[in-house]
Amino acid sequence: MVQYVITPWRNRAELLQVREMLYPGEGKEVKAEEKRHAVARVSVWMQRGNCPHLVESTAILTAALLNDVSGNSTYCVRAAYAAAFCRFVTGLLDSHQDKRRKLSMYSIAKTIGLPATYVELRHQATHEELPSLSKLRTATQKALRWIWDYYWVHLTAESTTENDCKLFLTKLVEEKHDRLRREMESSLSNWNEDQLLGALMEIQIETQEPEILLRTLQLQRSIGNGMIKVGENKERLSKDKQDMNIDAVRHEMSKMKAELDKDEEVHLEANDSERMIDVDSDTKGWSKWEGPWVPKPIGVV
Structure with missing residues (x-):
C-alpha cells in the first residue's frame, strides 16, 4: 500500500535551497538578508504544518544569531538564545519519549547522541538564572553544527528529472538570443506539461529580473495554449x-x-x-x- 508523506515544502529542491541559505558551504558567504529569508520561509512551513522539529530548531537558532547585533539589549539577546535553545532540546527529546513509561532526558539524549551539556544548559536556562551571553552563543553554534550532522547532511536531492527540467528552463529564459531560444524550445518534448509548468513557477518565484520573468510568462502561455510541443502527461496506448x-x-x-x-x-x-x-x-x-x-x-x- 502506498503511503503518502505530506510536507510543507513543494519539493525537495525547495528544502535544499533553504539548507544552502542556512548552511553555506566552505568558501561561500550568505548575506544576513538571505538567512532572514530562509527563516521566514521556515515560519511559513510551520503555519502549514508537518514541519520537522529540527528544521524549525535550525530557523529559531539562526534567528537568535541574527538578532545578536549591536543596539539590542543584552538581556533580550540572552532571552532569545535561551528560548531557542530550550525549544530545540525539549522538542527533540520529547519526540523520542517512550509512551509507555517516562524516560529521563539524559537517557534519551544518550540514546540519540545529544551531548549531556545541552540538557544541563536547558535546565539552567529554564529553572535557574539565564546563562551568560558568551555561553549561549557558543552553545547555539554547537547546536547548529549538531543539527547539521544529525539531519541536514543526510538529505539528498530528488530524481534528476525535475532538477534537469528546471536547469534547462533556467538556461532557456536566460538566453538573450532569440534564435538560440527557439532551438532550445524544440527540446521541451523531453518533459511533460506538468513538469514544465511547475519548474516555470519556481523560476518565477526565485527570479527578481523583469526580463526573465517576462520570458517565463510568455513560455508558460505558449505551453498552455499548445503553441510549443511538449511531452505527453500519460503514455499513449498502441493501436492494437x-x-x-x-x-x-x-x-x-x-x-x-x-x-x-x-x-x-x-x-x-x-x-x-x-x-x-x-x-x-x-x-x-x-x-x-x-x-x-x-x-x-x-x-x-
Whole structure:
C-alpha cells in the first residue's frame, strides 16, 4: 500500500535551497538578508504544518544569531538564545519519549547522541538564572553544527528529472538570443506539461529580473495554449491495445444488453400471470387470482 508523506515544502529542491541559505558551504558567504529569508520561509512551513522539529530548531537558532547585533539589549539577546535553545532540546527529546513509561532526558539524549551539556544548559536556562551571553552563543553554534550532522547532511536531492527540467528552463529564459531560444524550445518534448509548468513557477518565484520573468510568462502561455510541443502527461496506448480495449467494451455492452432483455421478458411474463377475474359483481371488491402465485414486495403496484 502506498503511503503518502505530506510536507510543507513543494519539493525537495525547495528544502535544499533553504539548507544552502542556512548552511553555506566552505568558501561561500550568505548575506544576513538571505538567512532572514530562509527563516521566514521556515515560519511559513510551520503555519502549514508537518514541519520537522529540527528544521524549525535550525530557523529559531539562526534567528537568535541574527538578532545578536549591536543596539539590542543584552538581556533580550540572552532571552532569545535561551528560548531557542530550550525549544530545540525539549522538542527533540520529547519526540523520542517512550509512551509507555517516562524516560529521563539524559537517557534519551544518550540514546540519540545529544551531548549531556545541552540538557544541563536547558535546565539552567529554564529553572535557574539565564546563562551568560558568551555561553549561549557558543552553545547555539554547537547546536547548529549538531543539527547539521544529525539531519541536514543526510538529505539528498530528488530524481534528476525535475532538477534537469528546471536547469534547462533556467538556461532557456536566460538566453538573450532569440534564435538560440527557439532551438532550445524544440527540446521541451523531453518533459511533460506538468513538469514544465511547475519548474516555470519556481523560476518565477526565485527570479527578481523583469526580463526573465517576462520570458517565463510568455513560455508558460505558449505551453498552455499548445503553441510549443511538449511531452505527453500519460503514455499513449498502441493501436492494437486501443482496438483490444474497444472490443472488450463492446463485448461488455452486448452482454449487459442481453441480461436486460432477459429481465424484461421475465417481468412481462409475471405481469401476464397476475390476471384477475370477478367472481360475483355483488362482492365488496374481492377477486380471485388466476395462475400461479407470484409474491411482490409491499407497496409495489
